[in-house]
Amino acid sequence: xxxxxxxxxxFEIVDSRIENWKIRIxxxxxxxxxxGIFVIGENRVSPEGLDLAALEMTVWRNGEAAGSxxxxxxxxHPAEAVAWLxxxxxxxxxPFRKGELILSGxxxxxxxxxxxxxxxxxxxxxxxAPLRLAxxxxxxxxxx
Numbered sequence: 632x633x634x635x636x637x638x639x640x641x642f643e644i645v646d647s648r649i650e651n652w653k654i655r656i657x658x659x660x661x662x663x664x665x666x667g668i669f670v671i672g673e674n675r676v677s678p679e680g681l682d683l684a685a686l687e688m689t690v691w692r693n694g695e696a697a698g699s700x701x702x703x704x705x706x707x708h709p710a711e712a713v714a715w716l717x718x719x720x721x722x723x724x725x726p727f728r729k730g731e732l733i734l735s736g737x738x739x740x741x742x743x744x745x746x747x748x749x750x751x752x753x754x755x756x757x758x759x760a761p762l763r764l765a766x767x768x769x770x771x772x773x774x775x
Contacts, residue, residue, distance in 0.1 A: 635678050636677070637676060638675070641671045642669060644669065671732075684703040684707065687699055688702075688754055698740060702738060709736065712735045712736045
């Protein structure tokens with residue numbers, strides 16, 4: 632945690648080219664872990680003094696609470712997931728670099744969105760990440 636400058640809530644927009652979500656681990660790797668884009672909240676807070684494992688994140692959809700999760704959902708603590716990644720990449724001679732953005736992993740389940748939504752996620756009252764999807768339009772692609 633000493634190398635972590637700040638933490639903030641984040642939406643990851645899952646996107647996959649795998650038809651009908653019939654996905655195997657090889658497909659996940661080939662599809663860049665089904666990551667489309669991500670949105671990070673503007674309010675960034677030092678992790679010093681925060682109990683990230685106990686910290687609760689809430690997700691709202693169209694003004695209603697849609698779910699929540701805690702940092703412990705990420706390998707017991709978000710820092711554990713980041714440490715695992717750093718150690719695994721280090722075995723291949725790939726270091727984290729100063730200023731790189733690292734996503735620790737999901738604190739809650741994913742929610743499908745096939746319509747316009749106005750969403751946000753956040754940690755208590757100090758940080759939120761807003762997300763507005765005007766409409767969902769499936770872009771034709773070649774199934775894998």
